[in-house]
Amino acid sequence: MMFEEPTYLIQFGYSGQTLVRRAMEDDYADGVILSPSDYEYGDTISLARDVNRNDGVVLFDPQYYIPRTERPASNSYPYFKQSGGDDFETVVVTNNKNRRELCEQIWEVQNEIDVDAYIAPARFLDTFSDTKLTQWELLTKTFVEVVEDKDPGAKIFASLPVAGASINDDEQRSKLLDIVTKVDLTGFYVSVEYPRYRQNPIFGFEEVKAYLDLLKNLRYNWYDVVLGHSDQIAHLGFGLGINAFGSGHYKNTRAFDTDRWIPQDSGGGSAGVYWYYSEPLMNEMQVEQDMQALYSSNSFSLDKLRLKNPTSPFARELFVREPEDPEWTYKNDSWDHYIWSCHQIAKEYRGLTLEERITRTQENLRNAAEVYSEIEETIGPRENIQSEIYEDWTAAFDSTLSDRDINVIGRVMP
Amino acid sequence: MKIGVISDIHSNSVALDAVLSQPDIQSADTIYCAGDLVGYYSRPNEVVERICKERIPSVMGNHDNAVVESTPSSFSLHAKRAVDWNRRSLTETNLGFLDALPLRIREIVSNRDLLVVHGSPKNPLSEYIFKEDVDELFLDFYFDVPPDVIVMGHTHQPFVKSVRNTLVVNPGSVGQPRDRDPRASYGIIDLDSLNCRIHRVEYDIEKIAEDTSRELPKALSDRLYEGR
Numbered sequence: 323m324m325f326e327e328p329t330y331l332i333q334f335g336y337s338g339q340t341l342v343r344r345a346m347e348d349d350y351a352d353g354v355i356l357s358p359s360d361y362e363y364g365d366t367i368s369l370a371r372d373v374n375r376n377d378g379v380v381l382f383d384p385q386y387y388i389p390r391t392e393r394p395a396s397n398s399y400p401y402f403k404q405s406g407g408d409d410f411e412t413v414v415v416t417n418n419k420n421r422r423e424l425c426e427q428i429w430e431v432q433n434e435i436d437v438d439a440y441i442a443p444a445r446f447l448d449t450f451s452d453t454k455l456t457q458w459e460l461l462t463k464t465f466v467e468v469v470e471d472k473d474p475g476a477k478i479f480a481s482l483p484v485a486g487a488s489i490n491d492d493e494q495r496s497k498l499l500d501i502v503t504k505v506d507l508t509g510f511y512v513s514v515e516y517p518r519y520r521q522n523p524i525f526g527f528e529e530v531k532a533y534l535d536l537l538k539n540l541r542y543n544w545y546d547v548v549l550g551h552s553d554q555i556a557h558l559g560f561g562l563g564i565n566a567f568g569s570g571h572y573k574n575t576r577a578f579d580t581d582r583w584i585p586q587d588s589g590g591g592s593a594g595v596y597w598y599y600s601e602p603l604m605n606e607m608q609v610e611q612d613m614q615a616l617y618s619s620n621s622f623s624l625d626k627l628r629l630k631n632p633t634s635p636f637a638r639e640l641f642v643r644e645p646e647d648p649e650w651t652y653k654n655d656s657w658d659h660y661i662w663s664c665h666q667i668a669k670e671y672r673g674l675t676l677e678e679r680i681t682r683t684q685e686n687l688r689n690a691a692e693v694y695s696e697i698e699e700t701i702g703p704r705e706n707i708q709s710e711i712y713e714d715w716t717a718a719f720d721s722t723l724s725d726r727d728i729n730v731i732g733r734v735m736p
Numbered sequence: 737m738k739i740g741v742i743s744d745i746h747s748n749s750v751a752l753d754a755v756l757s758q759p760d761i762q763s764a765d766t767i768y769c770a771g772d773l774v775g776y777y778s779r780p781n782e783v784v785e786r787i788c789k790e791r792i793p794s795v796m797g798n799h800d801n802a803v804v805e806s807t808p809s810s811f812s813l814h815a816k817r818a819v820d821w822n823r824r825s826l827t828e829t830n831l832g833f834l835d836a837l838p839l840r841i842r843e844i845v846s847n848r849d850l851l852v853v854h855g856s857p858k859n860p861l862s863e864y865i866f867k868e869d870v871d872e873l874f875l876d877f878y879f880d881v882p883p884d885v886i887v888m889g890h891t892h893q894p895f896v897k898s899v900r901n902t903l904v905v906n907p908g909s910v911g912q913p914r915d916r917d918p919r920a921s922y923g924i925i926d927l928d929s930l931n932c933r934i935h936r937v938e939y940d941i942e943k944i945a946e947d948t949s950r951e952l953p954k955a956l957s958d959r960l961y962e963g964r
Contacts, residue, residue, distance in 0.1 A: 451950035485954060 324439055324477050324508050324546045325565035326736045330668040331355045331379060332661055333551060334570030339369050341657050346376040350662045353379025355511075355550065355568040356435065362398040363431070370435045379438050381568075383481065383511065383550070384428045386443030386461075401427035416457060425465040429472055439477035440469050441511050448485040448515075450494045455501045462505055477508040479548060486516040486524070490532045499539050509546030512537065524555065525711045530718035538562050538722055541731050556664075558719050560671040561683030563731040569664050676732045680723065687716045737846040738763070741907040741923040741932075742792075743770035743854070743889030746799065747822055748911030748960075749782035751920040754939035755910050756790065760924050761935075768841065770889035771797025771854030774834065775815065776912055776956055778948040780822045783911075784830040796837035797854040797889065798861045804835040814953045821952055842883065846927045849883040855890045867895035870904045885925060894921045896932045905932045911944075918963035 329352045332342050339361065345351035354373050356366050370380045384401070396402040405424050424443065432440050442465035445458040462480045469478050482502060489495045502510070514533055516524055524530060533555070540547050541563050549559050549567040556567040671679050691712035723731075740761040745752050755761060769792050774780040776799070787794055802808055802819045803826065811819065826834070839860040841852040856863035857878040865874075865888050875882045886904045893915050894908030908921025915921075919936035926932070945957035 448954035449949040453950050487954070 323565075323736050324479075325548075327565060327673070328560050328668040328671040329353070329379065329566040330556075330665045331381065331548070331566060331568040332570050332664075333357070333568040334360070334657075334661070338570065338657070339365065341661065342369060343372055344658065345661045345665075346373050346378050349376075350665045351378065352665070352668065353381070353438075355381045355383055355548070357383045357385050358396045358399045358402055359385060360395065362395045364398070367435055370437070374436060380436065381439060381441055381479070381511070381548070382432050382435050382437050383441050384431070384443045386424070386428065399431055401431060416460070421461060421464050422468065425461070425468040426472075428465065429468045433473065439479055439508060440465070440473075441479045442466065442481050442507075444481035444483055446483045447488065447498065449488050450498045455498070459501055459505070462502075462507075466505065466507055479509050479511045479546070480505055480507050481513070482510045483513045483515065484536075486514050486529060486533065489514065489536050490528055492532075495532060495536060499536070503540070503543045503545075507545075509548065510540050511548045511550055512540070513550035525714060527714040527718050530555075530558070530715055531721055534558055534562060534718055534722040537564060538727060538731070541734055542727075544734055556667050557683050557686050558715065560667070561680050561719060562722070563676050563679070563735050565736075567664075567668070570661070676728060676735055680728070683719060684716070687712060687719065691716070737765050737927045739845065739850075739925050739927060740764040740767035741770065741852075741887050741905060741925060742767065742910050743887075743907050744772045744797070744892050744909035744911060745769070745774075745783050745787075746772055746909070746911035747774045747777040747780040747783050747818075748944050749779040749786060750941075750944040751911045751939045752783055752786055754937050755920050755922045756786070758922075758935065758937055761922060764924060766845070767792045768850075768852050768887060769794035770852050770887050770907065771795045771837070772799045772889060773797070773837075774803050774819075774822045774826070775799030776818045776948075776952075777944055778821075778825075778951055779944070780826050781830050784826070784833055788833060793841055793852070794837055795841055795852050795854050795860065796834070796839055800834045800837060801861055804831060814956050818952050818956060848885055848927045848930075850885045850887070851883040852887045854888070856888065857886070862890075864891050865906075866891055866893065867897055867906075870895075870897045870899060872899055874904075875899055875902060884930065885927070887923075887925075894923065894934045896923070896934060898930070901930075903930045903932060908934060912960065913963045916963045918961055 331353045332338075332345060332351045333355045334342055342351070342354055346354075354369070356370060358366075360366070361369065366382070370382075373380050385396075386401070401424055404427070405420075428443055429440065442462045445454055445461055447454055447458055466478055466480075469476050480502065484498065489498065514536075516529070524533070537547055537549075537559060547559070547564045547566070549556060549564065552559065552567045552569055556569075559567060671682060674682060738760075742752075742755060742761075756767075761767060767790065769787060771794060773783050773787060773794060775797075780803075798808075799815070799819060799822075802811065803823045807816050807819045807823075823831075839853070840857070841850070843850055851857065853860040855861050856865045882900070882902045884902060886902060888904070888906050889909070891906060891914075892909035892912060893906065895904075895906050897904045903925070905923055905925060907923035908915065910920045910922060913919065913921050917936060918941060919938050921934060921936055923932050923934050941960050945960055949957045
């Protein structure tokens with residue numbers, strides 16, 4: 323087991339080194355998941371050293387499932403320079419010699435960064451066709467072979483970037499699980515991509531259930547699981563006995579979103595964050611539309627929100643004064659607060675048995691629904707977020723866990 | 737005399753077969769293709785071979801050029817992946833056929849001066865010409881002596897417009913319509929009356945979508961259902 327207790331890993335790019343260092347020094351993060359598109363190679367190594375010095379976990383997602391990126395940072399990594407950008411072709415994955423060379427380069431980079439566990443490159447699985455699954459399997463197995471040759475006994479996570487639409491189909495999900503669970507490794511770094519309208523947060527009983535079922539089955543098979551780019555859904559993950567999630571962007575509510583790496587995408591994942599939550603949003607699973615609506619309403623009370631989270635070291639700085647503009651006044655501290663809040667999610671599940679975790683998740687879901695009701699009473703139904711979302715999450719979570727499931731997962735827990 | 741006009745097939749042989757099975761295009765005296773036989777979808781060999789078999793005169797489109805030359809950095813992520821994959825999948829014979837496509841066709845057909853290009857008359861590979869771009873200035877800018885009929889593709893948006901004595905036609909896209917109508921698009925030009933009618937035909941989208949998703953990004957398949 324890599325993660326013995328609930329853990330939060332920062333996934334933060336775009337000049338966020340200072341935030342990461344501050345969070346590690348002040349102990350409100352457990353580690354990082356770095357990536358080639360965030361920082362140049364030298365900066366990544368330097369940041370990893372600092373995280374290690376603070377006893378933090380360092381993982382590096384090689385992001386080879388996002389080919390053809392034109393982000394300049396990626397090209398400072400040898401494997402992207404030689405096999406990425408405009409020169410990338412998926413044939414790299416299918417040719418034995420090229421694949422081995424690519425995996426060796428990716429291993430070397432992660433070794434130089436001094437990661438605590440390796441993450442394999444992966445074929446992006448937007449469908450589970452035989453071809454794509456075979457390419458995923460070949461790439462993952464080759465990487466495992468390389469690590470076993472170079473660093474026997476090292477921990478290895480397979481990257482599992484999948485499309486939400488594909489895991490919704492029970493048969494397809496089983497097909498995926500049959501293939502991926504054949505690989506002998508420490509665990510999976512899971513990222514599920516949903517259409518943007520479904521991301522903030524994910525909604526729909528079937529969608530949530532399918533996602534949880536995937537996670538549950540990986541856990542069943544004794545794999546460690548890291549939820550990439552997740553925050554609110556981490557509550558459900560911890561309730562399933564999963565012990566690690568990564569997030570660093572308030573919009574990463576359940577997705578890793580390859581589209582945002584398309585160079586023409588003006589958003590580029592770097593849009594400013596002007597809305598924020600002073601209450602522990604993840605604990606109550608609020609969404610930004612609610613907050614924006616609250617702010618816009620006549621009955622809005624800044625203090626009401628601020629006072630709900632008296633323990634955050636950053637909450638006071640978030641809203642220095644009653645904002646007069648139609649948007650929240652942006653404060654740099656909002657990022658620190660976000661990271662701190664994510665860490666609180668992990669902390670609140672520590673030391674709990676599986677049954678206690680399940681109860682905690684269910685309580686948090688009930689709280690979220692109640693807060694939503696309060697908001698609805700104050701400002702009316704929300705246009706973008708339906709109240710059913712909370713019922714969907716609760717129903718999906720409850721339907722995922724039978725008594726047998728609890729017994730099996732309970733045995734897997736450290 | 738009637739001629740069929742098609743464009744932007746993009747390796748979607750299912751749509752092409754549906755279009756070529758229509759009685760009005762089968763009874764046309766000849767058929768022209770305004771380029772982009774390949775790219776985006778998963779059946780490039782079937783498309784090229786059908787075009788050869790039917791002896792359909794075609795011009796080169798920017799995706800055909802990308803496949804035989806190199807993948808442009810300006811293409812979208814999914815278009816790049818598809819071009820790379822098409823290049824690897826095409827037989828040498830079919831690659832040779834694409835490489836030999838002309839940039840433009842200008843010939844006299846039934847006493848009419850006909851021009852076929854993929855993009856625009858001066859930038860036949862890459863320039864987009866939409867309906868609103870076509871006016872007298874357009875004719876004056878591009879031609880000393882305008883042809884009677886101009887057929888262009890590239891935008892995936894069908895239109896028919898007459899300017900002075902010139903009929904300008906974009907038959908839309910066979911393989912990837914982008915006007916929110918997922919049906920395959922083609923045109924029938926009556927050279928005698930100098931008119932054109934755009935036709936739409938339903939085809940088995942699921943068939944090409946499933947086939948494509950096995951190898952290529954699923955997003956390419958998804959857009960077919962919405963005609964975008």
